[in-house]
Amino acid sequence: MAVTKRSNMRFCLFTAFTPGGPVGAPWYHPGARDFDYLNLDHQTKLAQALEGAFFDAIFWADFSGVHDTYKNSYATSVREAVQFPLGDPLILAGALAGATENLGLVFSANVIQDHPYSFSRRIATLDHLTRGRVGWNVVTSYQKSAWLNLGFDSVANHAERYGRGQEFLDVVRQLLTESWDDAAVVRDVDRRVYADPELVRPIEHSGERFRVPGIGVTEPSPQRMPVVFVAGSSDDGREFSARNAEAAFITARNPDGAAAWLKDMTGRLSNYGRTRDELLAMQYVSMIVASTEEEAKRKSEELDEYLSSEAALAFTSSTAGVDMSEIELDRPLGDFGNDFAQLGIFKAMAESAKDKTWTFRDVVTRIGSNRFIGTPEQIADEIEKWREAGVDGINLSSLDGVEGTFNFIEHAVPVLQKRGLMQTEYTEGTLRDKLFRR
Amino acid sequence: MAVTKRSNMRFCLFTAFTPGGPVGAPWYHPGARDFDYLNLDHQTKLAQALEGAFFDAIFWADFSGVHDTYKNSYATSVREAVQFPLGDPLILAGALAGATENLGLVFSANVIQDHPYSFSRRIATLDHLTRGRVGWNVVTSYQKSAWLNLGFDSVANHAERYGRGQEFLDVVRQLLTESWDDAAVVRDVDRRVYADPELVRPIEHSGERFRVPGIGVTEPSPQRMPVVFVAGSSDDGREFSARNAEAAFITARNPDGAAAWLKDMTGRLSNYGRTRDELLAMQYVSMIVASTEEEAKRKSEELDEYLSSEAALAFTSSTAGVDMSEIELDRPLGDFGNDFAQLGIFKAMAESAKDKTWTFRDVVTRIGSNRFIGTPEQIADEIEKWREAGVDGINLSSLDGVEGTFNFIEHAVPVLQKRGLMQTEYTEGTLRDKLFRR
Numbered sequence: 001m002a003v004t005k006r007s008n009m010r011f012c013l014f015t016a017f018t019p020g021g022p023v024g025a026p027w028y029h030p031g032a033r034d035f036d037y038l039n040l041d042h043q044t045k046l047a048q049a050l051e052g053a054f055f056d057a058i059f060w061a062d063f064s065g066v067h068d069t070y071k072n073s074y075a076t077s078v079r080e081a082v083q084f085p086l087g088d089p090l091i092l093a094g095a096l097a098g099a100t101e102n103l104g105l106v107f108s109a110n111v112i113q114d115h116p117y118s119f120s121r122r123i124a125t126l127d128h129l130t131r132g133r134v135g136w137n138v139v140t141s142y143q144k145s146a147w148l149n150l151g152f153d154s155v156a157n158h159a160e161r162y163g164r165g166q167e168f169l170d171v172v173r174q175l176l177t178e179s180w181d182d183a184a185v186v187r188d189v190d191r192r193v194y195a196d197p198e199l200v201r202p203i204e205h206s207g208e209r210f211r212v213p214g215i216g217v218t219e220p221s222p223q224r225m226p227v228v229f230v231a232g233s234s235d236d237g238r239e240f241s242a243r244n245a246e247a248a249f250i251t252a253r254n255p256d257g258a259a260a261w262l263k264d265m266t267g268r269l270s271n272y273g274r275t276r277d278e279l280l281a282m283q284y285v286s287m288i289v290a291s292t293e294e295e296a297k298r299k300s301e302e303l304d305e306y307l308s309s310e311a312a313l314a315f316t317s318s319t320a321g322v323d324m325s326e327i328e329l330d331r332p333l334g335d336f337g338n339d340f341a342q343l344g345i346f347k348a349m350a351e352s353a354k355d356k357t358w359t360f361r362d363v364v365t366r367i368g369s370n371r372f373i374g375t376p377e378q379i380a381d382e383i384e385k386w387r388e389a390g391v392d393g394i395n396l397s398s399l400d401g402v403e404g405t406f407n408f409i410e411h412a413v414p415v416l417q418k419r420g421l422m423q424t425e426y427t428e429g430t431l432r433d434k435l436f437r438r
Numbered sequence: 439m440a441v442t443k444r445s446n447m448r449f450c451l452f453t454a455f456t457p458g459g460p461v462g463a464p465w466y467h468p469g470a471r472d473f474d475y476l477n478l479d480h481q482t483k484l485a486q487a488l489e490g491a492f493f494d495a496i497f498w499a500d501f502s503g504v505h506d507t508y509k510n511s512y513a514t515s516v517r518e519a520v521q522f523p524l525g526d527p528l529i530l531a532g533a534l535a536g537a538t539e540n541l542g543l544v545f546s547a548n549v550i551q552d553h554p555y556s557f558s559r560r561i562a563t564l565d566h567l568t569r570g571r572v573g574w575n576v577v578t579s580y581q582k583s584a585w586l587n588l589g590f591d592s593v594a595n596h597a598e599r600y601g602r603g604q605e606f607l608d609v610v611r612q613l614l615t616e617s618w619d620d621a622a623v624v625r626d627v628d629r630r631v632y633a634d635p636e637l638v639r640p641i642e643h644s645g646e647r648f649r650v651p652g653i654g655v656t657e658p659s660p661q662r663m664p665v666v667f668v669a670g671s672s673d674d675g676r677e678f679s680a681r682n683a684e685a686a687f688i689t690a691r692n693p694d695g696a697a698a699w700l701k702d703m704t705g706r707l708s709n710y711g712r713t714r715d716e717l718l719a720m721q722y723v724s725m726i727v728a729s730t731e732e733e734a735k736r737k738s739e740e741l742d743e744y745l746s747s748e749a750a751l752a753f754t755s756s757t758a759g760v761d762m763s764e765i766e767l768d769r770p771l772g773d774f775g776n777d778f779a780q781l782g783i784f785k786a787m788a789e790s791a792k793d794k795t796w797t798f799r800d801v802v803t804r805i806g807s808n809r810f811i812g813t814p815e816q817i818a819d820e821i822e823k824w825r826e827a828g829v830d831g832i833n834l835s836s837l838d839g840v841e842g843t844f845n846f847i848e849h850a851v852p853v854l855q856k857r858g859l860m861q862t863e864y865t866e867g868t869l870r871d872k873l874f875r876r
Contacts, residue, residue, distance in 0.1 A: 017563075019632055028627045038566040038657075040536050064556065066653060074635065074653060081632035085657045088563040094532035095567050098478050113556040117587045118502065125455075125529040128476040149555045149652045189466045192746065194457055194519035197512065214587045215504060215512060219476075219523045308630065 008423050009383060009416075010247075010280060010393025010435060012106065013050055013405060016061040017087035022397040023061060023315060024286075024365075026306045027081045032401025043092060044099045046402055053409045054423045056435060057104025057135060058096075059229075059395065060089035064113045065145030067318035071325045074145070076314040083315065090122060097130045102426040104434065106135035106229055111164055112150050113141075116171035117212050123226050124176055124218035132222025132430030137229035138244065140165045143318060155321070162236045167207045169228070169244055174203040177224045179216035195219065223430045242268035247280040247393075247435065253370065255389035258283055262390045280392040280435060286399045287372045289379055289412045300373045303400050304365075312364040329361035371399075376415035383421050446861050447821060447854075448685075448718060448831025448873060450544065451488055451843060454499040455525040460835040461499060461753060462724075462803075464744045465519045470839025481530060482537045484840055491847045492861045494873060495542025495573060496534075497667075497833065498527035502551045503583030505756035509763045512583070514752040521753065528560060535568045540864040542872065544573035544667055549602050550588050551579075554609035555650050561664050562614055562656035570660025570868030575667035576682065578603045581756060593759070600674045605645045607666070607682055612641040615662045617654035633657065661868045680706035685718040685831075685873065691808065693827035696721055700828045718830040718873060724837045725810045727817055727850045738811045741838050742803075750802040767799040809837075814853035821859050 019037055020027035027033065036042055050058055066084050068074040077084045089107035096105060105126070109119065126134045140161035141147065147155045156164065184199035205212040230245035232238065241248045242265060252258035258281065266276045288303065290296035309329060317324040372382050383394060398404035416422035427434045457475055458465035465471065473480055488496055504522050506512040515522045527545035534543060543564070547557065564572045578599035579585065585593045594602065622637035643650040668683035670676065679686045680703060690696035696719065704714045726741065728734035747767060755762040810820050821832060836842035854860035865872045 026630075027632055028630050033627055038659075040567045044536060064559075064655070066655060068652075074638070076635075078633050078635040078638050078653075079631050084655065085633070086559065086655045087566065088560045090529070091532040091560055091563040091567065094529040095535045097533045098482060099536055114552065115588055118551040121502075121524065122526045122529055125526040128525065129478045129529065129533050145652050149650050150553055151649050189471055192464075192466050193517050194465055195516050195523070197516040200512070200516050211589050212587050214506075214583050215516075217501075217503060217522065217524045221476075 007387070007420065009387055009391070009421050010056045010282060011054075011422055012057045012059045012104070012282060012393065012395045013046075013055055014059050014061065014284065014395045014397040016083055017089045017092050018083050018085065019081040021401065022286075022399070023083055024307070024312070025397070025399045025401065026308060026311070029303070029306045029399075029401050031398075031403030035402045038087060040095055042402075043096065046405065047096045047100050047103055049406060049409055051100050051103040053413045054417075054426060055103060056393070056423075057106045057431070059106040059135075059137065060092065060108055061137075062086065062089050062108035062110070062139065063143055063146065064110055064141065065143050065147075065149055067143065067314050068145050069321060069323055070314040070317035072323060076310050080308055080311040080314070082311045090126065093134060094126055094129060097126070097133075100133075102133070102434070104133055104135055104227070104431040105130060106137060106227070106431075108137040108139045108229075110139040110141040110146070111161075111168035112147060112152070116168045116210055117175065119168075120172045120175040120216065121218050123172070124216075124221045127221035127223050127226055128218070132432075134223070135227035135229050135247070135431055136225075137231060137249075138165060138169060138240075139231070142321060144321070158234065158236050162232075162240050164209055165240060166243070167209050170207070171203070171205050171210050171212055173225055174205055175212070175216035176218070176221070179203055180220050182220060185219045223432055227432050227435060238265065238268060241265065241279070242274070243272050245279055246432070247282055249282050249284055249395055250391075251284045251370070255385045255391070258386060258391050259389040281390070282393040282395045283370070283386055283391045284395045284397065285370050285372055286397040287379060287408055287412070288400065288404065289374070289376055289408050291375060291411070293374050293378065296373045296375065296378075299400065300371065307365045309361060309365050316364050324364075327360055327364075329364065330359050333358040333360060333363060376412040379412050380415050380419050380421055383416065384419075387421065445825075445858065447825055447829070447859050448494045448720060449492075449860055450495045450497045450542070450720060450831065450833045451484075451493055452497050452499065452722065452833045452835040454521055455527045455530050456521050456523065457519040459839065460724075460837070461521055462745070462750070463835070463837045463839065464746060464749070467741070467744045467837075467839050469836075469841030473840045476525060478533055480840075482534065484843065485534045485538050485541055487844060487847055489538050489541040491851045492855075492864060493541060494831070494861075495544045495869065497544040497573075497575065498530065498546055499575075500524065500527050500546035500548070500577065501581055501584065502548055502579060503581050503585075503587055505581065505752050506583050507759060507761055508752040508755035510761060514748050518746055518749040518752070520749045528564065531572060532564055532567060535564070535571075538571075540571070540872070542571050542573055542665070542869040543568060544575060544665070544869075546575040546577050546667075548577040548579040548584070549606035550585060550590070554606045554648055555613065557606075558610045558613040558654065559656050561610070562654075562659045565659035565661050565664055566656070570870075572661070573665035573667050573685070573869055574663075575669060575687075576603060576607060576678075577669070580759060582759070596672065596674050600670075600678050602647055603678060604681070605647050608645070609641070609643050609648050609650055611663055612643060613650070613654035614656070614659070617641055618658050620658060623657045661870055665870050665873060676703065676706060679703065679717070680712070681710045683717055684870070685720055687720050687722055687833055688829075689722045689808065693823045693829070696824060696829050697827040719828070720831040720833045721808075721824055721829045722833045722835065723808050723810055724835040725817060725846055725850070726838065726842065727812070727814055727846055729813060729849070731812050731816065734811045734813065734816075737838065738809065745803045747799055747803050754802050762802075765798055765802075767802065768797050771796040771798060771801060814850040817850050818853050818857050818859055821854065822857075825859065 015021045066074040067077045093105040181199035185195045186193050229247045230241040231249040288300045417424050453459040504512040505515045531543040619637035623633045624631050667685045668679040669687040726738045855862050
């Protein structure tokens with residue numbers, strides 16, 4: 001079978017600018033504990049290793065506050081470093097600009113922590129300094145502490161969150177793509193004209209939440225807009241994706257689930273005059289690779305021993321907006337006598353995993369964790385199935401620390417590349433060009 | 439005379455993340471036009487050259503909007519690149535973190551473009567990634583377009599601007615210095631305790647403008663607070679400096695003016711229980727150096743030919759909040775028949791430069807420009823006078839582009855170092871340690 005240029009998968013490293021890295025990864029795991037997230041040398045080494053392996057991007061999830069729904073306290077999140085404390089991934093993306101040349105730098109940023117006017121300048125600056133290599137994962141934030149500390153009275157409801165997200169995105173897009181014409185910047189030394197004011201115009205935005213009458217303050221950057229990523233899975237989230245996303249993160253339980261998501265999304269896209277080709281579907285996966293299946297399983301079991309159900313409950317409580325301190329973790333998931341079973345997170349799991357007898361503990365501790373365990377060849381076989389289901393890329397999480405990432409790079413990447421599942425060179429141009437293999 | 443460690447002067451390069459660099463510097467000057475401010479390689483080369491010459495810091499002035507008071511239009515500022523367009527210096531500071539080791543990275547950031555909760559995370563992240571080398575110039579913003587685009591109805595008055603500045607700074611300080619104890623971060627792998635929640639506390643801030651009940655989201659950074667710079671010269675501005683600044687920018691016309699400023703400030707400092715030793719006074723100066731005095735003068739005259747009174751009026755109108763398009767530039771400054779003469783900027787100039795017959799044009803085009811012109815030895819003599827007046831450092835602006843900076847580094851720095859006016863090694867530690875020569 002000829003491997004066309006489009007047929008390989010995109011690979012992002014999914015992580016967060018926190019002590020343990022991605023959601024669910026314990027900072028005290030032996031593979032994680034030597035990595036100091038605040039040490040730029042460490043971050044540079046990781047980014048350069050990803051670039052050396054032709055990863056498309058590094059992706060940082062993000063929160064603005066602490067997860068304090070569980071037991072109505074921040075204590076667990078502080079003690080166990082549950083996606084906390086948090087560096088600002090925008091700053092880290094900038095700090096890696098000069099140390100990388102091709103790697104995409106994709107940061108999450110919610111629409112409540114900044115004013116879109118200030119935010120647009122920041123991301124345009126990043127796009128300039130990275131020569132067009134940034135992506136923005138638009139997040140609406142469900143986190144109570146974030147809303148309260150940013151001056152709101154409470155977390156807005158779902159519809160308002162996405163409404164705000166849409167207006168925020170619209171303001172940013174107008175400032176970055178409509179205020180300055182391509183030809184506006186002249187740099188004519190003889191006439192002493194830097195830019196032609198006739199080709200710059202005020203956006204005159206006046207919406208429900210923001211009023212921005214003026215012009216953008218940055219000149220056009222290589223990509224203008226960073227590549228827009230969206231991760232929402234609710235109905236509102238899917239609509240937001242269909243309207244705005246260039247890359248969507250999905251967390252299907254299996255390839256059939258991904259195919260169903262893609263089918264649904266294709267219909268939604270057409271409502272906005274868009275086609276399936278304009279959206280990359282990136283499946284979330286965590287991987288444990290070893291030279292034998294037994295060894296991989298042993299590593300996975302070892303990881304399980306490091307997982308903390310307290311940490312998981314702190315995170316899940318925040319996500320669900322419900323304090324789960326009273327949950328009976330060892331009851332089976334199908335046990336609808338338990339009130340918590342009515343929460344979307346468990347209902348969805350109960351439906352998609354009918355064949356298994358999962359307990360609440362299984363769901364909570366392995367939240368969102370579609371774990372691929374095996375030899376490089378087995379991992380490749382598994383990814384092949386997702387490619388056949390139509391998925392465009394893998395959002396890879398390493399739950400056993402950066403060691404797991406380096407291990408994946410060393411052992412799995414060569415096999416994936418040999419089988420045409422992973423690129424062996426970068427496409428020229430911006431992150432958008434690279435991701436869409438133009 | 440023994441040169442004590444404290445007796446050398448601090449040197450900052452004063453610039454801005456804009457096409458021409460600092461205020462008043464034409465982007466089309468031959469010394470500036472090859473420098474692409476958005477090219478990180480250029481910025482890195484400049485920063486590394488400054489570090490090689492043992493400059494204390496690079497300092498970026500900043501604005502959030504366009505200067506559009508003049509002729510009630512942004513046209514002049516766009517056309518002539520009058521401190522416009524603007525990259526975000528916070529992002530640039532981050533991008534230079536890995537390329538420098540000792541250079542201070544001091545960004546201006548106003549108190550209207552961000553929420554202090556978000557801003558505090560951003561600057562703590564910078565402080566971590568630079569290993570404690572950041573400074574923050576606290577700006578209150580007088581710029582109409584900035585206020586309007588950030589959702590305000592108009593520019594707040596002076597008192598409210600400084601009131602907001604104080605509250606903003608207070609919130610940031612509480613989040614960064616009071617929320618986490620020094621001993622809070624434990625990283626105890628065996629007990630699986632990352633941080634001790636007993637040593638982390640909510641700031642419970644509830645003020646006129648901001649309400650931040652919760653805890654800081656960053657762990658303690660090397661400096662906790664970036665070094666606080668303030669540049670205000672009004673009465674409100676001086677009070678703000680006396681209360682908050684660790685370094686103050688002054689724009690005295692001569693050493694006597696600086697001495698008077700210092701005397702005034704010493705009194706004000708004592709009202710806040712502070713001493714003169716806790717504040718560094720940094721004098722703004724632009725320099726033109728050449729191997730002979732004649733050559734330096736020729737370069738200065740050449741620079742004058744490049745200056746644009748249109749650009750200067752666009753900037754000065756914005757600063758003064760008055761459209762100066764009707765000003766008669768060639769009338770003498772003492773001519774109080776002209777309404778514009780009543781503006782503070784001209785009155786102050788008329789008073790301090792009684793010995794000269796300056797026109798409005800002179801003031802407008804050379805705004806804030808205390809120009810030192812001469813051989814390296816003459817420059818050193820001049821700086822000596824300011825040191826004797828008690829000034830702690832020089833905030834150096836190059837109006838003839840980065841070439842002027844490189845020229846200064848090549849020719850003036852060795853002389854200044856030989857005469858004990860400029861350091862020849864960095865003090866160890868954070869930017870605060872370095873600046874105060876601890």
